[in-house]
Amino acid sequence: xxxxxxxxxxxxxxxxxxxxxxxxxxxxxxxxxxxxxxxxxxxxxxxxxxxxxxxxxxxxxxxxxxxxxxxxxxxxxxxxxxxxxxxxxxxxxxxxxxxxxxxxxxxxxxxxxxxxxxxxxxxxxxxxxxxxxxxxxxxxxxxxxxxxxxxxxxxxxxxxxxxxxxxxxxxxxxxxxxxxxxxxxxxxxxxxxxxxxxxxxxxxxxxxxxxxxxxxxxxxxxxxxxxxxxxxxxxxxxxxxxxxxxxxxxxxxxxxxxxxxxxxxxxxxxxxxxxxxxxxxxxxxxxxxxxxxxxxxxxxxxxxxxxxxxxxxxxxxxxxxxxxxxxxxxxxxxxxxxxxxxxxxxxxxxxxxxxxxxxxxxxxxxxxxxxxxxxxxxxxxxxxxxx
Ligand SMILES: Cc1cc2nc3c(=O)[nH]c(=O)nc-3n(C[C@H](O)[C@H](O)[C@H](O)COP(=O)(O)OP(=O)(O)OC[C@H]3O[C@@H](n4cnc5c(N)ncnc54)[C@H](O)[C@@H]3O)c2cc1C
Numbered sequence: 001x002x003x004x005x006x007x008x009x010x011x012x013x014x015x016x017x018x019x020x021x022x023x024x025x026x027x028x029x030x031x032x033x034x035x036x037x038x039x040x041x042x043x044x045x046x047x048x049x050x051x052x053x054x055x056x057x058x059x060x061x062x063x064x065x066x067x068x069x070x071x072x073x074x075x076x077x078x079x080x081x082x083x084x085x086x087x088x089x090x091x092x093x094x095x096x097x098x099x100x101x102x103x104x105x106x107x108x109x110x111x112x113x114x115x116x117x118x119x120x121x122x123x124x125x126x127x128x129x130x131x132x133x134x135x136x137x138x139x140x141x142x143x144x145x146x147x148x149x150x151x152x153x154x155x156x157x158x159x160x161x162x163x164x165x166x167x168x169x170x171x172x173x174x175x176x177x178x179x180x181x182x183x184x185x186x187x188x189x190x191x192x193x194x195x196x197x198x199x200x201x202x203x204x205x206x207x208x209x210x211x212x213x214x215x216x217x218x219x220x221x222x223x224x225x226x227x228x229x230x231x232x233x234x235x236x237x238x239x240x241x242x243x244x245x246x247x248x249x250x251x252x253x254x255x256x257x258x259x260x261x262x263x264x265x266x267x268x269x270x271x272x273x274x275x276x277x278x279x280x281x282x283x284x285x286x287x288x289x290x291x292x293x294x295x296x297x298x299x300x301x302x303x304x305x306x307x308x309x310x311x312x313x314x315x316x317x318x319x320x321x322x323x324x325x326x327x328x329x330x331x332x333x334x335x336x337x338x339x340x341x342x343x344x345x346x347x348x349x350x351x352x353x354x355x356x357x358x359x360x361x362x363x364x365x366x367x368x369x370x371x372x373x374x375x376x377x378x379x380x381x382x383x384x385x386x387x
Contacts, residue, residue: 005031005164008183008193010171010207012036013043014366015359016199017154018069018374024161026378031193032155032163033185035170039151041201042366045224045337047280047288048147049238050368051086053106053113053139054248059346059365064111065372070143077157080146080283084237088137089121089128089323091242094260098245099137101254106139114138125235127325144238145367146283170206171198176353195381198358202340204298208358211350213299216343217361220274221304222291223312226333229285233327236281241323243276273312277319286332289320298340308334339363347373357381 007023009016012034023030050070052063074081090096099115106113116136122128155165170186174196183191202219204212240248246264251257269275274293281287292312296304317329341363342348348361359377362369378384 004180005029005191005193007031007195007197008033008181008191009197009199010183011199011201012039012151012155012165012167013041013199013201014151014370015201015362015374016197017151017158018371019197019199019359019378020163021154021158021371022375022378023382024158024163026382026384028382030163031191032158032165033169033171033183033191034165034167035186035203037168041203042337042339043151043201044147045335046147046367047224047238047278047290048145048150048367049086049240049278049280050143050145051139051238051240052111052368053086053088053102053142054240054244054250055365055368056249056253057109059369059373060109060111060250062369062372062376063365065375066368066370067141067143069371069375070145073154073157077153079153079157080149081143082145083141083143085138085140086142086238086240087116087121087125087139088245089125089132089239089241090134090136090245091132091323092134094256095242095245096135097256098251098254098260099135101256102250103137105250105253112140114140125239125324126233127327129323129325132323142238144280147367172206174198174207174352174356176355181353181355195355195357197381198356198360200358200360202301202338202360204301204340208352211358215298215348215350216345217298217340217348218295218343219298219301219304219338219340220364221294221296222337222339223308223316224288224290224335224337225313225316225331226282227287227289227326228328228330228332230281230287230327231285233285234281235279235287235324239279241277241279243270243319244278247276269315273315275312275316275319277316277323279320279324287326289316292316304338306336308336339366
């Protein structure tokens with residue numbers, strides 16, 4: 001094989017796929033290479049919450065752009081997007097204060113949010129516990145997607161738009177030569193492109209292992225659970241609770257955030273396991289519950305192991321039950337997810353020999369930020385900002 005592309009994207013997760021999408025929209029000839037039969041990284045293991053409300057100002061802008069892009073694609077092809085809004089539920093006066101402050105910040109940014117009283121929250125979110133809820137902040141424009149479906153459907157759609165996808169194809173090496181970058185794959189093919197974009201998620205052992213080991217990237221391991229389908233029960237949108245209010249970057253921009261964080265116990269299980277409690281109803285009526293965060297540097301990824309901790313699951317369940325009296329907390333599935341992030345910056349970007357671009361480490365904001373970020377990044381990489 002010796003096909004020549006304008007761009008080859010390595011990695012069929014959400015970040016790579018949206019880069020391919022925007023490059024196609026610019027009229028470029030694009031291929032996507034994915035090592036697995038179908039993507040099965042962070043992009044299919046997550047909650048599917050598209051929540052610009054939780055991001056700092058820079059990423060909220062990318063997230064808002066992502067909302068438009070998801071809706072635009074959904075209007076042409078069903079990729080499982082549902083606009084049901086996101087709600088942050090406060091459990092005490094300090095969290096209420098943060099909600100009020102975030103509401104003001106979003107007013108100033110012209111991003112719609114509505115403060116809900118305790119009663120409105122109880123009315124709109126069935127089985128929410130009266131002894132938990134104090135107030136809520138609702139973002140009506142935000143959407144949810146089904147992570148186990150979305151990326152596969154998006155690939156199908158992009159194939160009809162002219163994208164070439166090669167599954168079960170691991171990229172083993174990239175060589176910059178005079179006539180473009182030559183990509184050597186596990187199928188023993190060489191594919192040539194003007195530019196290569198590597199969106200390898202948290203896979204650091206194949207391409208440029210030394211570069212990644214020396215970088216500030218780290219990997220987070222998350223535990224997730226899914227209940228059995230809830231009978232005659234409907235929970236709409238993304239539900240984020242008090243611990244998320246304390247954890248999400250958006251709230252760090254609130255005036256009282258620092259003082260409230262300073263009062264938190266440093267040695268709690270919440271801190272030890274990085275737990276915050278999220279709920280989202282899946283298409284089969286079950287509730288997805290999570291999550292926890294354990295971290296390791298790139299050179300030490302294997303220390304994260306492949307077991308899920310029963311203690312963490314039990315803790316998440318115990319905390320969830322303080323928030324919602326769900327009809328059932330019987331668990332049908334448990335899984336682990338891994339994503340990469342930078343210790344000190346919001347994303348990892350590195351260019352080799354002008355035409356090999358690495359973009360990864362988008363952290364916990366990939367389903368929200370990737371579509372918007374990659375639009376700007378394709379313009380930057382192909383120098384199209386002013387085109
Ligand atoms: C449990 C969990 C919950 C989350 N919840 C949310 C949420 O609700 N909202 C949100 O915004 N974000 C969420 N995130 C974060 C989000 O899922 C990630 O930021 C995002 O999926 C990262 O996408 P990615 O494309 O960078 O990585 P991945 O999805 O891991 O994709 C990388 C792909 O590259 C492929 N690859 C790697 N190396 C090669 C190679 N050499 N050759 C070919 N292919 C290769 C891999 O096989 C993989 O398919 C969550 C993450 C987890 C784990």
